[in-house]
Amino acid sequence: MKLITVGREFGSGGRELGKRLADTLGFAYYDRELISAVAEKSELDEQYVAGLLEQGRVTGYPFTIRRTFSYGRMPQQNTMKVLIMQEKIIKELAAVGNNCVIVGRSADVLLREYHPLTLFVHAEMKSKVQRCRERAMEGERLTDREIIHRIKQVDAGRAKHRELIAGGGWGCKESYHLCINTSGLSIRQLIPPIAEYAQFWFRRTTP
Structure with missing residues (x-):
């Protein structure tokens, strides 16, 4: 199996890069599909799970547990439960053995036994703000300051998740091949x- 993982700063274009790379190489692609699978198996609202796993948010989203609807802070033990569920799903996907690109989720650490090619996508803040504006939803009107705050918030959440899973290393050049x-x-x-x-x-590393 040939496996590529893509870590990325928010607004750097990492998701687009991962999808286009997968299409070019003829690999399967996993990103939002993982969130949907985690939400389904953990019986949580998908929007909430996306906020938790993608943006590091733990408040402000509705969530469902055993079909009940509520708002509030997910207890720490449930936060870890979601992360464990995500890890399980990622490992199950890798075990199938298909060539694939996985974006985010600290998949490079979770799947290190498969010796993936690990990429990290980053950009200067000005470029990230511009890319966020180009991809904004219709009617969204955020100032540069608000966009920068969101970028920093999301990346802080991703770094925190990496810390929980691997003890750090998110965005450090030593953690990635490219x-x-x-x-x-x-x-x-x-x-x-x-x-x-x-x-x-892959030619160099595949027996």
Whole structure:
């Protein structure tokens, strides 16, 4: 199995890069599908799970437990339960043995036994703000300050989850095979050289 994991800063284009790379290589792609699976198996509202796993939020979202609807803070033990469920699902996907790209979720750490090619996508703040604006929902009107606050909040949540799972290392160059700075660059145009690098890497490491 050939496995690529993509860590990313919020607004850096990591999700788009992962999807385009998977399409180019003919690999399966997993991102939001993991959130849906975790929500279903843990009987939690999918929006809440997305906020928890993607953005590090633990308040402000509704959640369901055994079909009851409520608001509030998920107890710490349930937070860990969701993370454990996510880990289980990711490992089950890897065990199938299909070539795939997995975005986020600290999959590079969870699946280290499979020796994945690990990427980290980052960008300068100005570029991330611009990319967030280009991808904003219709009617969304946020100031630069509000966007920057959101970017920092999301990335802090991702770093926190990495700390829980692996003891740190989120965004540190030593943790990844390739770090990609997308500042001011077209993700589409970056894919061919990254795909070439991935193919070279797998030829070199696959027996």
